[in-house]
Amino acid sequence: MSQDFFKECRDILDEHHDRRERIIKVSRDITASSKKMIFALHRAINQVGGDRTKAKFKEAETKLKEIMALFKKLSVDIQGLNYFRYARSFSGAFEEFVEAVAFHHYLLYEKIITKQEIDTYFEDEENGKWLSVRDEDYILGLGDLTGELMRYAIQIVSSGKYEQAMTICKTLREIDRDFELIASAYLPVLHKKMGALRASIKKVEQACYTFQIRGSEYPKEMYMTIIKNHQENYEQQQQQQQEE
Numbered sequence: 001m002s003q004d005f006f007k008e009c010r011d012i013l014d015e016h017h018d019r020r021e022r023i024i025k026v027s028r029d030i031t032a033s034s035k036k037m038i039f040a041l042h043r044a045i046n047q048v049g050g051d052r053t054k055a056k057f058k059e060a061e062t063k064l065k066e067i068m069a070l071f072k073k074l075s076v077d078i079q080g081l082n083y084f085r086y087a088r089s090f091s092g093a094f095e096e097f098v099e100a101v102a103f104h105h106y107l108l109y110e111k112i113i114t115k116q117e118i119d120t121y122f123e124d125e126e127n128g129k130w131l132s133v134r135d136e137d138y139i140l141g142l143g144d145l146t147g148e149l150m151r152y153a154i155q156i157v158s159s160g161k162y163e164q165a166m167t168i169c170k171t172l173r174e175i176d177r178d179f180e181l182i183a184s185a186y187l188p189v190l191h192k193k194m195g196a197l198r199a200s201i202k203k204v205e206q207a208c209y210t211f212q213i214r215g216s217e218y219p220k221e222m223y224m225t226i227i228k229n230h231q232e233n234y235e236q237q238q239q240q241q242q243e244e
Contacts, residue, residue, distance in 0.1 A: 019077050023086050026074045027093035030067055034096035037063040038148060041103055045152065060104055067097060068121065075131045083132065091137050098133070098141025103148045112142065112171065136187055143179065143193035146172055150200035154207045162211055169204045176201060 040060040047056070074093075078086055098118060105113040115138050122131040149168050157165035176197055183190035 019082070020086060020089060023074065023077050023089045026070055026077075027090040030070045030074070030093035031096045033063055033067045033070065034093070034100040037067065037100040038103055041100075041107060042148075042151065045107065045155065057104060057107070060100075064101070064104070067100070071097075071122070071131060078131075087134070091134070091140075094133055094137035095141040095144060098138055099144040099148065102142060102145045103152075106145075106149065107152075110167070112145075112175070136189075139179075139182060139187060139190060140193065142175065143190060143197065146175060146193075146197045146200050150204055153204045157204075157207045157211050160211075162208060165204060165208050165211075169201065169208060172197065172201045172204060 037060050040063055041057060044057050044060065074090060078090065098113075101118065101121065102113045105111070105117070115133070115135065118133050118138055119129065122133065123129050149172060153165040153168040156168075176194070179190055179194055179197065183194060
């Protein structure tokens with residue numbers, strides 16, 4: 001074989017490794033920024049006032065713009081067949097992004113974001129799609145969302161918003177039911193997230209139960225401490241049962 005052939009092979013491999021490194025780096029940046037967006041959303045809902053206006057989530061909206069700029073940068077390297085070739089390198093970034101925007105969407109509209117609504121983030125002004133989101137990344141992102149909804153539910157039930165927390169609990173149960181079907185028929189890897197989902201449901205149920213049964217016995221400012229103590233006791237009991 002000629003020296004030119006080996007040189008061509010080397011150049012192809014170098015290009016592959018360079019592109020993969022760029023994809024991994026940008027994907028890490030997207031993941032980190034998505035986490036920061038989620039933290040910003042939690043900070044916003046912990047502020048005084050129960051309004052769910054976009055102005056309240058200004059910090060998160062700013063972070064979202066940064067994330068979309070990173071996706072634009074990523075899209076250059078994952079066009080055509082490269083999208084499937086490097087999917088394992090960037091799928092985690094898409095999952096974290098879905099979790100962040102789905103949490104934002106729920107705080108604004110109190111409903112789960114659809115796949116079609118996720119796709120609109122990657123459409124230009126003429127409705128042309130410049131990047132695709134795989135169905136499995138959307139579903140797995142929703143799996144991670146359930147943990148944020150659990151934290152949100154516990155935060156609001158501790159402030160006395162029992163009915164709103166129960167609505168979230170109902171939503172989590174519906175997701176669990178749907179995930180059971182999807183995991184069995186389409187996406188077995190989803191089973192890994194269902195344990196955490198069901199633990200989240202139990203925590204919200206326990207928080208609502210504690211509020212309903214014991215809330216009237218204590219002043220409002222003690223709700224969070226009471227709920228936390230009951231959750232810790234519940235988790236210890238569950239752990240002891242598993243060990244037995």
